[in-house]
Amino acid sequence: MEASSLPAALELAAGGGAGLSPEKRAVLGSSLLLLQRDYRFERVWFWGCIQGVRGAYYIAEGLGPDRAAPRSRLYSLNCVEWSLLPPVTEEMVTQAEHLKGRFQGDPSFEYEYTEINAEDAERLLEDGKEPVIKEEARLVATIEQIDRAVGIVPRGAFVKTPLGSVHENRNFEGLSLTEAKKLSSYFHFTEPVNLKNKTLLEKADLDPSTDFLDSLEHDIPQGSWTVQLEKGGTVVVLRSLLWLGLTFYHVPMTKQYGYIYFGTGEKNLDLPFML
Amino acid sequence: ERGHGPYQPHEPGYGLYQPGYSPYDDQIPDPDSRMLAIQNAKAYLLKSSTTSGLNLYDHLANMLTKILDEQPTNAVDIIENVSKDVKWAQFQKKMDTLRDEYETLPTFEAAEKRKALFLRANGEGDEELEEDIGETPLPNVMETAFYFEQAGIGLSKDESYHIFLALKKLISVQPIQTCRFWGKILGLEMNYIIAEVQYHEGEEEEETEEEEVTEQGGKGVGEVEDEEEEKEKEDEPPKSTYKPPPVIPKEENGTGANKYVYFVCNEPGKPWVKLPPVTPAQIVCARKIKKFFTGRLDAPVVSFPPFPGNEANYLRAQIARISAGTQISPIGFYQFAEEEGDEEEEVEGGRDTYEENPDFQPLSVAEMVDSPSTWVHHVQSILKQGRCVWLNPFQKSEEEEENEEEEKAEDPDELQQELQQEIGPPLLTPLSEDEGMQNIPAWTAQLSTNLIPQYAVAVLQSNRWPGAFAFASGRKFDNIYFGWGHKYSPENHAPALPPPVQAEYPSGPEITETRDPTLEEELALKAAREEALAAAEEEEEEDDEGVEDDEEEEDD
Numbered sequence: 001m002e003a004s005s006l007p008a009a010l011e012l013a014a015g016g017g018a019g020l021s022p023e024k025r026a027v028l029g030s031s032l033l034l035l036q037r038d039y040r041f042e043r044v045w046f047w048g049c050i051q052g053v054r055g056a057y058y059i060a061e062g063l064g065p066d067r068a069a070p071r072s073r074l075y076s077l078n079c080v081e082w083s084l085l086p087p088v089t090e091e092m093v094t095q096a097e098h099l100k101g102r103f104q105g106d107p108s109f110e111y112e113y114t115e116i117n118a119e120d121a122e123r124l125l126e127d128g129k130e131p132v133i134k135e136e137a138r139l140v141a142t143i144e145q146i147d148r149a150v151g152i153v154p155r156g157a158f159v160k161t162p163l164g165s166v167h168e169n170r171n172f173e174g175l176s177l178t179e180a181k182k183l184s185s186y187f188h189f190t191e192p193v194n195l196k197n198k199t200l201l202e203k204a205d206l207d208p209s210t211d212f213l214d215s216l217e218h219d220i221p222q223g224s225w226t227v228q229l230e231k232g233g234t235v236v237v238l239r240s241l242l243w244l245g246l247t248f249y250h251v252p253m254t255k256q257y258g259y260i261y262f263g264t265g266e267k268n269l270d271l272p273f274m275l
Numbered sequence: 276e277r278g279h280g281p282y283q284p285h286e287p288g289y290g291l292y293q294p295g296y297s298p299y300d301d302q303i304p305d306p307d308s309r310m311l312a313i314q315n316a317k318a319y320l321l322k323s324s325t326t327s328g329l330n331l332y333d334h335l336a337n338m339l340t341k342i343l344d345e346q347p348t349n350a351v352d353i354i355e356n357v358s359k360d361v362k363w364a365q366f367q368k369k370m371d372t373l374r375d376e377y378e379t380l381p382t383f384e385a386a387e388k389r390k391a392l393f394l395r396a397n398g399e400g401d402e403e404l405e406e407d408i409g410e411t412p413l414p415n416v417m418e419t420a421f422y423f424e425q426a427g428i429g430l431s432k433d434e435s436y437h438i439f440l441a442l443k444k445l446i447s448v449q450p451i452q453t454c455r456f457w458g459k460i461l462g463l464e465m466n467y468i469i470a471e472v473q474y475h476e477g478e479e480e481e482e483t484e485e486e487e488v489t490e491q492g493g494k495g496v497g498e499v500e501d502e503e504e505e506k507e508k509e510d511e512p513p514k515s516t517y518k519p520p521p522v523i524p525k526e527e528n529g530t531g532a533n534k535y536v537y538f539v540c541n542e543p544g545k546p547w548v549k550l551p552p553v554t555p556a557q558i559v560c561a562r563k564i565k566k567f568f569t570g571r572l573d574a575p576v577v578s579f580p581p582f583p584g585n586e587a588n589y590l591r592a593q594i595a596r597i598s599a600g601t602q603i604s605p606i607g608f609y610q611f612a613e614e615e616g617d618e619e620e621e622v623e624g625g626r627d628t629y630e631e632n633p634d635f636q637p638l639s640v641a642e643m644v645d646s647p648s649t650w651v652h653h654v655q656s657i658l659k660q661g662r663c664v665w666l667n668p669f670q671k672s673e674e675e676e677e678n679e680e681e682e683k684a685e686d687p688d689e690l691q692q693e694l695q696q697e698i699g700p701p702l703l704t705p706l707s708e709d710e711g712m713q714n715i716p717a718w719t720a721q722l723s724t725n726l727i728p729q730y731a732v733a734v735l736q737s738n739r740w741p742g743a744f745a746f747a748s749g750r751k752f753d754n755i756y757f758g759w760g761h762k763y764s765p766e767n768h769a770p771a772l773p774p775p776v777q778a779e780y781p782s783g784p785e786i787t788e789t790r791d792p793t794l795e796e797e798l799a800l801k802a803a804r805e806e807a808l809a810a811a812e813e814e815e816e817e818d819d820e821g822v823e824d825d826e827e828e829e830d831d
Binding site for chain 1: 353356360381382385386388389424425426427428429430431432433434458459461462463464465466542544565566567713715716719723724725726736738741742755757758759761765767768770
């Protein structure tokens with residue numbers, strides 16, 4: 001969620017019981033601004049918090065002029081000092097998918113990769129690399145996975161310019177209440193996968209400036225999102241069941257929206273059994 | 276005298292030069308022709324479109340008016356959107372009233388309900404004020420919420436306050452002795468807000484209504500079966516020798532897993548619904564399944580093994596498991612009541628009552644965080660059987676009980692085998708006895724703030740039941756749960772497999788098929804018999820071998 005609207009946003013997304021202490025909230029107001037100054041970000045998003053066994057990671061993302069470009073991710077253990085995470089590679093993501101269990105809470109913790117796949121470990125040894133994964137790499141891979149899988153925005157909130165870059169839509173006034181209850185009004189804010197599979201008839205109805213992303217309708221498994229009205233029906237809250245802890249809120253007919261993650265950073269692989 | 280200027284249509288030079296390039300363009304044209312050109316242009320702009328009925332002139336005028344009124348920044352970048360908005364505004368007025376009325380109805384109703392929480396009931400005068408000030412079972416939800424907020428846990432203040440008022444409403448309706456906000460469980464369609472309640476002694480509502488309903492349902496099914504059996508009396512299939520394992524009775528209200536009564540509601544403002552007491556079968560089954568809650572108490576729970584009940588029962592079972600596993604208090608806050616005659620007979624059941632310790636000395640917050648042995652469970656743990664107090668369903672006398680083995684019960688195959696008694700950890704065991712999973716401890720302890728340790732609050736989060744939290748600060752402590760209602764397991768959920776196919780009948784030699792002898796074997800047998808007969812004829816002369824002949828004939 002936008003750093004500037006953090007206090008109000010935390011109130012709206014607190015239906016799941018997770019939030020930030022007043023101390024963290026207070027310090028985030030200033031430390032995120034300083035991040036913006038130091039790294040020359042145009043926008044700073046407070047992404048959320050991953051609970052480790054011994055400590056928690058607070059994550060922030062910085063965006064440049066093109067909002068769809070790969071984002072810089074920073075983490076902090078106390079919300080005061082932030083460290084930049086290395087950019088994520090596909091190899092990191094595949095390695096991190098093998099790891100199971102909670103995060104430890106210590107960024108320099110090394111996971112034993114040999115237990116998981118002996119063949120890969122031997123191959124890595126031949127290359128001269130050590131078969132260990134640091135928790136930092138796992139952290140950034142998990143954040144990338146979560147953003148790719150369940151990072152969502154309302155339809156119409158972002159527009160694509162003819163040059164290809166993506167900006168916020170200043171004319172976005174919010175979804176109406178009926179639209180806000182439908183999953184098709186929300187998009188994954190990541191490279192679209194299903195868009196080209198749509199039939200020509202469907203594509204004809206789309207507006208290429210606002211409909212350039214995948215909507216949530218065709219997410220697998222079906223039913224992996226819960227849509228609820230909270231606070232007496234004034235806030236629409238979407239929660240992901242695949243990554244438990246991701247909460248998206250939107251106040252219909254206003255510009256307020258955002259998503260935040262409070263959880264353990266583990267994918268819910270039991271989802272098909274639980275629905 | 277006028278110069279040669281731009282040529283008029285009747286002059287021969289007209290049309291020779293392109294407009295803008297004629298040699299006389301720097302001369303001011305005839306004002307009349309300019310006016311004519313303007314009028315022509317305006318007439319063109321005023322032409323109405325055949326499809327929409329608008330005309331460009333009015334549209335441009337409206338657009339410019341809107342821009343000048345609102346004065347947005349970078350107007351030139353958003354000019355197309357402004358144009359679209361103006362066109363859209365044409366239609367909005369006609370459909371405005373309809374859409375508004377339909378859309379905002381649900382939110383208005385919800386707001387009415389929430390407002391009703393804030394109204395004081397009529398007809399209660401000063402008496403109520405005095406009652407409120409005195410001892411009230413109403414917990415101070417806002418105070419608890421404040422402490423949890425220091426750790427970053429909790430709902431928004433608005434919601435907490437609504438829950439506070441909803442609890443107050445609950446207390447005014449039911450005869451309640453103690454009440455606590457237990458927590459919130461999230462669901463697919465709606466969420467549950469749960470209150471843990473104890474009735475005044477002797478004022479519990481009789482729950483025979485629910486039991487009667489289930490019995491009648493059972494009888495109905497039995498009647499249908501009888502009819503079917505009557506029809507088949509002539510050809511009765513063999514009766515099944517299956518005897519179902521004995522049903523373990525649930526614990527009495529007020530003891531063990533049913534010590535507290537739970538009320539739930541979907542949102543503050545909606546009426547509170549009481550959850551039925553939990554049975555051991557439900558707890559045993561709930562341990563094997565993992566399903567999301569939908570938010571509707573009457574929803575069926577479709578699972579394998581089939582859950583005996585609907586979502587209300589599943590919810591109650593999960594609440595019982597969570598309470599048993601994660602309700603903790605600082606050591607020394609509760610103590611066992613001094614009972615006369617603590618003999619061995621009572622140790623079997625375990626002590627299940629505790630009372631507040633009037634001499635409780637709170638430990639410092641740093642000590643509470645450092646070591647898990649400063650916290651104890653104050654809710655009885657649930658045995659594998661599904662109860663807190665072990666019960667032998669075969670009702671053997673006490674003298675025949677075996678020696679105890681911790682939490683291992685062998686399933687009886689036959690009625691005559693005896694069950695091993697299960698004992699779990701006794702009440703008030705410290706958290707250091709809690710096992711972790713793999714290399715993760717069962718609890719994570721933190722201070723709420725490292726910057727101001729004088730006023731920090733000790734916070735514990737459970738790793739076995741993610742979402743269960745406890746805090747302690749001085750004499751105050753509390754537990755709460757915010758989550759989806761499931762236990763954490765490092766491995767993936769492996770549902771129980773269906774049992775192996777039952778054997779239809781016991782196999783024995785009389786019904787076992789054997790292979791028929793082939794032609795060669797029969798011929799060989801025949802040849803062997805003939806040989807034996809021939810041998811017998813040769814030996815008929817000797818009487819001693821009569822017995823052998825008999826034996827050989829019998830062997831054939």
